[in-house]
Amino acid sequence: MSHVEQDDYSNHLDSAPSDFSQIVEKGLNRRRFLQAATATSSVAFFAASPLANAMARPPKNQSLLGFDAIATSTQDTVVVPAGYKAESLIAWGDPIHPNAAPFSQLNTALDQELQFGDNNDGMTFLPLSRQRAVLAVNNESTNYADLFEDKGATLTASKVHRAQAAVGVTIVELQRSHRGDWQVNVNGRLNRRITAYTEMELTGPAAGDGNLKTHADPTGTQVFGTFNNCANGATPWGTYLTCEENFNGFFGSHNKIEVPEKDARYGINSGDGGFRWHQFDERFDIEKEPNENHRHGWVVEIDPMNPHSKPKKRTALGRFKHENAALTINKNGKVVVYLGDDERGEHLYKFVSKNKYNQHKPEKNRDLLDEGTLYVAKFSAQDAEMHGKGEWLELTFGKNGLTPENGFNNQAEVLIFARQAATQVGATTMDRPEWVAINPKSDQVFCTLTNNKYRGVREGQEVNGANPRENNIYGHIIRWEPKNGNHTSDDFFWDIYVMAGNPEQYPNTDLRSGSNNINKDNMFNSPDGIGFDNAGRLWIQTDGDYSNSGNFAGMGNNQMLCGDPQTGEIKRFLTGPIGCEITGLTFSPDNRTLFVGVQHPSQSFSAINGIPRSTVMKITREDGGIIGA
Numbered sequence: 001m002s003h004v005e006q007d008d009y010s011n012h013l014d015s016a017p018s019d020f021s022q023i024v025e026k027g028l029n030r031r032r033f034l035q036a037a038t039a040t041s042s043v044a045f046f047a048a049s050p051l052a053n054a055m056a057r058p059p060k061n062q063s064l065l066g067f068d069a070i071a072t073s074t075q076d077t078v079v080v081p082a083g084y085k086a087e088s089l090i091a092w093g094d095p096i097h098p099n100a101a102p103f104s105q106l107n108t109a110l111d112q113e114l115q116f117g118d119n120n121d122g123m124t125f126l127p128l129s130r131q132r133a134v135l136a137v138n139n140e141s142t143n144y145a146d147l148f149e150d151k152g153a154t155l156t157a158s159k160v161h162r163a164q165a166a167v168g169v170t171i172v173e174l175q176r177s178h179r180g181d182w183q184v185n186v187n188g189r190l191n192r193r194i195t196a197y198t199e200m201e202l203t204g205p206a207a208g209d210g211n212l213k214t215h216a217d218p219t220g221t222q223v224f225g226t227f228n229n230c231a232n233g234a235t236p237w238g239t240y241l242t243c244e245e246n247f248n249g250f251f252g253s254h255n256k257i258e259v260p261e262k263d264a265r266y267g268i269n270s271g272d273g274g275f276r277w278h279q280f281d282e283r284f285d286i287e288k289e290p291n292e293n294h295r296h297g298w299v300v301e302i303d304p305m306n307p308h309s310k311p312k313k314r315t316a317l318g319r320f321k322h323e324n325a326a327l328t329i330n331k332n333g334k335v336v337v338y339l340g341d342d343e344r345g346e347h348l349y350k351f352v353s354k355n356k357y358n359q360h361k362p363e364k365n366r367d368l369l370d371e372g373t374l375y376v377a378k379f380s381a382q383d384a385e386m387h388g389k390g391e392w393l394e395l396t397f398g399k400n401g402l403t404p405e406n407g408f409n410n411q412a413e414v415l416i417f418a419r420q421a422a423t424q425v426g427a428t429t430m431d432r433p434e435w436v437a438i439n440p441k442s443d444q445v446f447c448t449l450t451n452n453k454y455r456g457v458r459e460g461q462e463v464n465g466a467n468p469r470e471n472n473i474y475g476h477i478i479r480w481e482p483k484n485g486n487h488t489s490d491d492f493f494w495d496i497y498v499m500a501g502n503p504e505q506y507p508n509t510d511l512r513s514g515s516n517n518i519n520k521d522n523m524f525n526s527p528d529g530i531g532f533d534n535a536g537r538l539w540i541q542t543d544g545d546y547s548n549s550g551n552f553a554g555m556g557n558n559q560m561l562c563g564d565p566q567t568g569e570i571k572r573f574l575t576g577p578i579g580c581e582i583t584g585l586t587f588s589p590d591n592r593t594l595f596v597g598v599q600h601p602s603q604s605f606s607a608i609n610g611i612p613r614s615t616v617m618k619i620t621r622e623d624g625g626i627i628g629a
Contacts, residue, residue, distance in 0.1 A: 064537060064564045066629045069521060069571035072556030074548055076603045078596075079575045083622050086574070089135075089174075089595065090184050091606045091615040092118045096172045096191045103608050105149040109158075109165035113193045118142040118166040119614045120597045122232030122324055122529070124240055125174075125586040126304060133174045133182070134190055134304045135595070136240040137584070137616060138229035141275075142166040143600060146611050157280040164196035164277070167227045169242050171304045182593055182618060192307045196225035196250075199310060202295065204370040206315035209412035211294050216283065223295045223313065224283070230342065231324030231435055231529065231584070233299075235335075236357065237365040240302045243322035245342055247296035249274035253287040260290075265419050266321070267343075268293050294416050299325050299339070301369060314369040317351050318395070318418035326436040326445070328487060329357045335368050336487040338445055340433030344452045345461045347422045348377040348433045350392055352488050374415065376427040379494060381465025387495035388465055390480055393425040394490075400425040429460055431467045431475065435529050439565055441536035443485040446497060446565075448527040450543070451475045466494065469511050473551060474500040474525045476515075477540070479565075497538075498563070498570065500525050504554050512551075517568040524559055524572075525552055529583045534591050537628050538563040540570070541596075543581040558582045560596060562628055573628070574619070577605040584616070587627070594619040594627045 067081045078086040090096075093103025093115050100114035101107060107115070117139025126134040142163050144152025173188025185191075202212060202221050212220035226244055233241035248267035257270045268286060278284040283292045297319040303309040317325070320341040327337045333356030339349040354371040358364040374395045381388035393400060397411040401424050408414050414421045431452035438445050449467065456463045456470030463470055466478055480494035501514025502523055508516075514523065526544025533539065540561045545552040560574040560582050576582045579602025586595045598605065598615045606613040619627060 063569065064535065064567075065562050065569060065571045067562075067571065067573065070573065070575065071521075072548075072554060072559070072572070073575035074556050074578070075575075076577045076601070076605055078577065078598065078617055080619055081573060084619060084627075085622060086596075086617050086619050087181075088606060089182065089616045089618045090116050090172065092116055092120070092139075092166075092613040093608070094184070095186050096170060096184070096188075096193070098186050100186070103611075103613070105147065105609075105611065107162070109161040112162060112165040113195065115193075116172065117168060117170045117193060117195075118147070119599050120170075120616055121230055121584050121599060122243070123584045123586050123595060123597065123616065124232055124234045125588055125595060126234070126238065126240070127589055128173075131176045132185075133588070134188075135172050135174055135586075135616075136232070136242075136302065136304050137170045137172070137597075138232055138242055139167050139170055140229055140245070140599070141227070144275075146613075155276055155279065160277050160280045161197075163275065164225070164227070164281075165193070167196055167229070168198065169194040169226065169229060169240075169302065171240075171302075171307075180624075181620065182588065190304060190307055194226060194302065194311060196227040198225055200224065200226065200300065201310050201312045202298075202315060203312045203367070204315035204317075204415075206319075206412040206415045209410070209416065211291055211413065211416050214283065214289050214291050214295070216289075225296075226300050226311065226313075227296070229300075230322065233325030233327050233337070235301070235327055235365070235369075236329060236359070237362045237368075238303070238305060239366075240304050241325040241327070242300045242302060243324055243339075244297050244300065245321045245323060247293065247321075250277050250296075251284050251286050251293050252276065252278040253285055254278070255287060257287050259286070262417050262420060263290075263293060265417075266293065266297065294319070297321060299337075299369075315412075315415050316370055316372055316374065318349055318374050319416050320346065320349075320418050323434045324436060326438050328438050330487045331485070332488065333357050334488050335372070337369070338436040338438070338447075340436050340447055341419070342432055342434050342450070344432050344454050345429040345458065346419065346433065347427045348430060348436075348447060349395075349418070349422075350375045350377070350487075374418065375490075376418075376422040376425060378426060379428045379464070379466035384463070384465050384468065386465050386468055388493070390492045390494050392490045392492070393427060395421045395425065428464070428466060431455055431472050434527075435531070437530045437532055437538070439536055439538070440532055440534065442481070442565070443487070444479050444481050444565065446477055446479040446530055446538060448530050448540070449476050449478055450526045450528055466496075468496075469499070473545075474502070474512065474514065475527050475544070476500060477527055477530070497565070498527075498568065500527060502551060502554065505551060515568075517570055520554065522561060522570045522572050523555060524561060525555055528581070529585060531585045533587055533628060535626075535629065536565060538565050539573075539585055539628075541582040541585065543583060546579065560585075577601045578603045580605070580614075591626045591628075592620065592624060 123137040230245035252273035298313040335353035375392035431449040483491040528543040529541035584597030
């Protein structure tokens with residue numbers, strides 16, 4: 001990256017409220033972490049956490065995690081605990097319409113519009129009745145080596161069109177079979193694909209701004225396509241939120257040109273961006289259309305119940321490399337959305353709606369995400385303690401230095417260049433903020449900080465309490481609780497739920513061994529996807545190093561774990577096939593079916609004609625019981 005970020009975490013902590021201060025002094029700093037790491041209890045680190053909360057618990061002496069943990073695996077399959085089964089629900093190229101062509105590397109763009117998309121990621125289960133549901137699934141990107149018969153050796157306009165048809169979002173109906181399990185309904189009237197060339201609308205404060213206008217769209221309000229859709233969110237009014245992440249790789253130029261700093265901050269490069277769409281689709285050529293990249297990197301709201309509806313890019317939620325959108329309705333009726341920007345040294349954000357949610361008139365909620373205030377997080381700690389206070393800094397034009405003198409001429413520019421705005425106000429740089437999840441049993445919010453090789457190396461990314469390790473190759477999960485349980489409050493308290501690590505490779509006096517709730521039986525690296533079930537279990541997915549050697553020896557393939565937010569107990573629940581990322585999770589409302597994504601397996605998983613395929617798996621218990629209980 002060609003920018004220098006600021007990270008001001010040195011402000012002195014104000015005194016905490018009395019109920020918090022009674023336990024905050026039990027929290028850990030870096031020195032006491034190393035001392036506590038010698039404790040024999042696997043949850044000693046977490047038990048001292050300032051945010052450990054009382055909540056509904058299982059009967060005494062019964063763990064919230066009611067399954068037998070599994071070992072690491074290097075098998076080319078999905079492994080789940082005894083008493084569970086994992087089955088494929090749908091894979092790349094499977095039909096979502098009755099007249100779809102069978103999967104083939106010769107499939108046209110039209111063929112793929114009738115098939116399930118590639119590299120599935122975040123997803124949401126939306127019930128229609130006890131027997132019917134809609135599954136909305138992101139299709140993040142595609143692998144040319146698998147997509148094309150020549151493994152991507154040559155590229156044409158037709159092939160680019162095929163690639164654009166393989167990404168975006170798949171919406172597919174599910175129905176219960178006679179056995180009671182969920183199956184894809186290829187005849188579902190709601191089934192559809194949303195691709196990199198589907199027509200969409202730009203809405204909110206930035207819509208119509210000059211930075212969003214192109215030759216094809218002089219209004220700055222109409223845009224084609226969504227792509228590199230990572231994770232997701234859902235609204236209580238029944239819509240799906242898909243989040244645009246690494247959009248920069250789809251842009252490039254035929255000639256080497258100077259890229260403006262405002263675009264370089266988002267990873268826009270002159271030359272080949274990676275996917276080479278610019279060679280055959282000029283809207284991705286930054287020399288011909290310098291504003292097109294500004295029209296991507298948003299949260300897109302989709303109505304899955306109306307196959308003719310036009311998706312809307314909600315600019316009020318800011319533009320950056322969105323991971324997911326964790327939405328809650330605050331006690332005062334305001335909608336609050338927590339958002340991570342997945343890049344090393346970027347930030348955590350929060351959006352608060354101007355208007356209130358109306359549970360009696362759902363149609364009144366359709367544009368709640370168009371008006372509100374965007375904030376960015378600043379974490380503070382004393383003496384490098386791994387807990388402290390935080391503040392949400394407002395990103396509003398005219399406030400906190402967001403003025404013309406500092407390069408911001410209106411609110412639209414604050415939102416389009418949200419990263420620069422976050423730097424201007426002094427937000428804390430983080431170790432790749434990915435998924436955010438809100439505990440349904442408390443007001444706590446969790447965020448995965450996947451890793452950061454630049455921590456302690458680059459200016460603006462110095463070690464601090466919230467990001468306590470240099471060269472953070474393993475990642476950690478941070479959590480916070482808003483002041484007085486009010487998600488619209490500017491103030492919060494935070495601590496670290498878990499620091500991933502390898503206690504088999506590093507002594508327990510080394511931060512790289514992980515926090516004390518990490519041991520040889522549950523160690524992992526690079527936490528990515530997270531989510532809660534109805535009972536408050538925290539499900540953790542990884543997208544990290546699966547070499548099973550060196551710093552990562554003993555960790556095996558990427559995996560999914562389950563954690564108890566109160567005790568800190570963590571167990572491994574699932575391991576994926578070779579080369580994959582485990583990503584995307586959603587439950588049926590009764591929590592008896594868990595849907596999990598297997599992205600880009602590298603060997604023979606779900607293969608047709610030797611081509612491995614990304615797949616949505618459904619996990620059930622053999623006795624029909626609740627997952628994880």
